[in-house]
Amino acid sequence: MAFVIYELNGNPISLAVTRAWRPKIEETAGNTPEDIDFDFYHMNGYTGVYWNYRGLVYYLVSDLPEKVNIHQLLDWSAS
């Protein structure tokens, strides 16, 4: 699993990436950024969002307030 850290005004945001293990994910995963389905979760006081993209699973977690929709700021144009 790749564990990457970003920062927004001093608040760390982590993005963990791993390979999709289920063929189901590969079938239904968004192959274009517009197709991505975001799932939200709460765990141990943190809010997170996870999604599939081109055979990979992404988990984003931060201690930012829920209303900061970081995932909407993702830019895949360089990938």
Add this chain to the structure above:
Amino acid sequence: MKECEEIKVLMDIYLDGEFGEEDTQRIQNHLSTCSGCSEIFEKRQQFLNLLKESEIRKEVPPGLELSIRSKLRKTELQQQKKPSFLKARSILAMVLLLAGIAGVGLYVLQKFPFGSEEDADFLRVVTRDYKDYLRQELPLEIQSSDREEVIRWFKNKVNFNLILPSFRDRNIKLLGGGD
């Protein structure tokens, strides 16, 4: 490949120690020769161990139960499309799962709160890593704000080609990463 699909379904029952000698042998044989499945198996096993040692989740956020039910329903529908061998096992697994919800709801919420065990497994690990990072117990192995450099660093560290997004908001900066 077809064998792998079966093994992945049977793995959980195997982990619960509910198989006879023949099935156990078959799974063990497969795991000893298939690195893909054995990797998944190890992750699930780790998850079960993690579950045993982790504290029971006490409060359930509103709406979560509903989302679990809807995910279970989706899973059920998908299972129905599978071949009969799997179907029988899957239905059995589903019945056990539903019985579990009625009986030990909290445990099931703990185990399957996010649609699949793997999701829950990873979310747990990810949240723990994040917490460790905040406590400065998880130093970054590569410190760089250069996306390409970070991707290159991961090249031999992870077994997939990392696709890393950037962020449209220039205030969000890449700090680095680790594996």
